[in-house]
Amino acid sequence: MGNAVTPGVSVPSWTGVALSVVLVALTAGLAYHQHLGLTRPLLIASARAGVQLVGVGVPHQRPALRTALLPAIDSTKVVGLISSTAR
Amino acid sequence: MTGLILAGVDRLTAIRYQIVVMYMLLAATALAALITTRLAEHSLFDHAHRRLTDTKTS
Numbered sequence: 001m002g003n004a005v006t007p008g009v010s011v012p013s014w015t016g017v018a019l020s021v022v023l024v025a026l027t028a029g030l031a032y033h034q035h036l037g038l039t040r041p042l043l044i045a046s047a048r049a050g051v052q053l054v055g056v057g058v059p060h061q062r063p064a065l066r067t068a069l070l071p072a073i074d075s076t077k078v079v080g081l082i083s084s085t086a087r
Numbered sequence: 088m089t090g091l092i093l094a095g096v097d098r099l100t101a102i103r104y105q106i107v108v109m110y111m112l113l114a115a116t117a118l119a120a121l122i123t124t125r126l127a128e129h130s131l132f133d134h135a136h137r138r139l140t141d142t143k144t145s
Binding site: 011013017020021025030031036038046049050054 | 104
Protein backbone atom coordinates (compact mmCIF):
# COMPACT_ATOMS: atom_id res chain seq x y z
CA MET A 1 0.00 0.00 0.00
CA GLY A 2 1.03 3.59 -0.41
CA ASN A 3 1.91 3.78 -4.06
CA ALA A 4 -1.08 1.88 -5.37
CA VAL A 5 -2.19 4.68 -7.67
CA THR A 6 -3.27 3.58 -11.10
CA PRO A 7 -0.70 4.65 -13.69
CA GLY A 8 -1.87 7.68 -15.63
CA VAL A 9 -4.05 9.06 -12.85
CA SER A 10 -3.06 12.64 -12.21
CA VAL A 11 -2.81 13.36 -8.51
CA PRO A 12 -2.15 16.98 -7.55
CA SER A 13 1.27 17.61 -6.10
CA TRP A 14 2.06 20.36 -3.59
CA THR A 15 2.35 22.65 -6.62
CA GLY A 16 -1.30 21.92 -7.35
CA VAL A 17 -2.19 22.77 -3.76
CA ALA A 18 -0.28 26.04 -4.11
CA LEU A 19 -2.14 26.82 -7.33
CA SER A 20 -5.51 26.29 -5.65
CA VAL A 21 -4.36 28.53 -2.79
CA VAL A 22 -3.50 31.16 -5.41
CA LEU A 23 -7.05 30.80 -6.77
CA VAL A 24 -8.50 31.39 -3.29
CA ALA A 25 -6.15 34.37 -2.81
CA LEU A 26 -7.35 35.79 -6.13
CA THR A 27 -10.95 35.53 -4.94
CA ALA A 28 -10.10 37.11 -1.60
CA GLY A 29 -8.27 39.93 -3.35
CA LEU A 30 -11.25 40.55 -5.62
CA ALA A 31 -13.63 40.57 -2.64
CA TYR A 32 -11.34 43.04 -0.87
CA HIS A 33 -11.06 45.25 -3.94
CA GLN A 34 -14.82 45.45 -4.42
CA HIS A 35 -15.58 45.93 -0.70
CA LEU A 36 -17.82 42.88 -0.55
CA GLY A 37 -17.16 42.14 3.11
CA LEU A 38 -16.26 38.59 2.16
CA THR A 39 -12.51 38.70 2.68
CA ARG A 40 -12.41 37.72 6.34
CA PRO A 41 -14.93 34.81 6.12
CA LEU A 42 -13.20 33.57 2.97
CA LEU A 43 -9.78 33.52 4.59
CA ILE A 44 -11.12 31.97 7.81
CA ALA A 45 -12.93 29.26 5.82
CA SER A 46 -9.87 28.40 3.75
CA ALA A 47 -7.62 28.32 6.81
CA ARG A 48 -10.10 26.09 8.64
CA ALA A 49 -10.37 23.72 5.68
CA GLY A 50 -6.61 23.37 5.49
CA VAL A 51 -6.13 22.90 9.22
CA GLN A 52 -8.97 20.40 9.55
CA LEU A 53 -7.88 18.28 6.58
CA VAL A 54 -4.26 18.21 7.72
CA GLY A 55 -5.52 17.45 11.24
CA VAL A 56 -7.39 14.45 9.90
CA GLY A 57 -4.56 13.34 7.65
CA VAL A 58 -1.62 13.45 10.03
CA PRO A 59 -3.07 10.96 12.58
CA HIS A 60 -3.98 8.67 9.68
CA GLN A 61 -0.30 8.61 8.69
CA ARG A 62 0.64 7.00 12.02
CA PRO A 63 0.05 3.23 11.99
CA ALA A 64 -0.92 2.99 15.69
CA LEU A 65 -3.61 5.62 15.38
CA ARG A 66 -4.66 4.24 12.02
CA THR A 67 -5.55 0.92 13.58
CA ALA A 68 -7.29 2.74 16.41
CA LEU A 69 -9.38 4.77 13.99
CA LEU A 70 -10.13 1.94 11.59
CA PRO A 71 -10.19 -1.23 13.67
CA ALA A 72 -9.79 -4.48 11.78
CA ILE A 73 -10.31 -2.83 8.42
CA ASP A 74 -7.66 -3.25 5.78
CA SER A 75 -8.95 -1.09 2.97
CA THR A 76 -7.29 -3.08 0.19
CA LYS A 77 -8.80 -6.34 1.48
CA VAL A 78 -12.24 -4.72 1.74
CA VAL A 79 -12.04 -3.49 -1.85
CA GLY A 80 -10.84 -6.91 -2.98
CA LEU A 81 -13.71 -8.58 -1.13
CA ILE A 82 -16.27 -6.22 -2.67
CA SER A 83 -14.91 -6.67 -6.16
CA SER A 84 -14.78 -10.47 -5.77
CA THR A 85 -18.37 -10.73 -4.51
CA ALA A 86 -19.66 -8.34 -7.14
CA ARG A 87 -18.88 -10.76 -9.94
CA MET B 88 -10.75 11.52 -0.10
CA THR B 89 -12.67 8.58 1.33
CA GLY B 90 -12.71 6.86 -2.03
CA LEU B 91 -8.98 7.33 -2.49
CA ILE B 92 -8.22 5.99 1.00
CA LEU B 93 -10.51 2.99 0.48
CA ALA B 94 -8.76 2.36 -2.82
CA GLY B 95 -5.43 2.14 -1.00
CA VAL B 96 -3.89 5.46 -1.96
CA ASP B 97 -1.42 7.10 0.41
CA ARG B 98 -3.22 9.14 3.08
CA LEU B 99 -1.28 12.32 2.50
CA THR B 100 -2.03 12.16 -1.22
CA ALA B 101 -5.75 11.77 -0.52
CA ILE B 102 -5.70 14.69 1.93
CA ARG B 103 -3.83 16.82 -0.61
CA TYR B 104 -6.41 15.96 -3.24
CA GLN B 105 -9.23 16.92 -0.88
CA ILE B 106 -7.58 20.25 0.00
CA VAL B 107 -7.32 21.10 -3.70
CA VAL B 108 -10.98 20.12 -4.20
CA MET B 109 -12.14 22.27 -1.28
CA TYR B 110 -10.13 25.32 -2.33
CA MET B 111 -11.26 25.08 -5.94
CA LEU B 112 -14.91 24.71 -4.84
CA LEU B 113 -14.57 27.75 -2.59
CA ALA B 114 -12.96 29.93 -5.26
CA ALA B 115 -15.27 28.76 -8.05
CA THR B 116 -18.43 29.33 -6.02
CA ALA B 117 -17.35 32.79 -4.86
CA LEU B 118 -16.24 33.88 -8.34
CA ALA B 119 -19.38 32.50 -10.00
CA ALA B 120 -21.64 34.28 -7.49
CA LEU B 121 -19.76 37.54 -7.96
CA ILE B 122 -19.83 37.40 -11.75
CA THR B 123 -23.52 36.43 -11.86
CA THR B 124 -24.49 39.25 -9.49
CA ARG B 125 -22.50 41.82 -11.43
CA LEU B 126 -24.04 40.73 -14.75
CA ALA B 127 -27.55 40.75 -13.29
CA GLU B 128 -26.95 44.18 -11.77
CA HIS B 129 -25.72 45.48 -15.09
CA SER B 130 -28.75 44.22 -16.97
CA LEU B 131 -31.41 45.12 -14.37
CA PHE B 132 -30.36 48.58 -13.13
CA ASP B 133 -29.15 51.77 -14.76
CA HIS B 134 -26.32 53.99 -13.54
CA ALA B 135 -28.60 55.74 -11.02
CA HIS B 136 -29.57 52.33 -9.59
CA ARG B 137 -33.07 52.62 -11.04
CA ARG B 138 -34.83 49.42 -11.92
CA LEU B 139 -35.17 48.85 -15.64
CA THR B 140 -38.71 47.50 -15.99
CA ASP B 141 -38.35 46.39 -19.59
CA THR B 142 -34.86 45.80 -20.82
CA LYS B 143 -35.98 45.53 -24.45
CA THR B 144 -37.41 49.07 -24.74
CA SER B 145 -34.99 50.94 -22.49
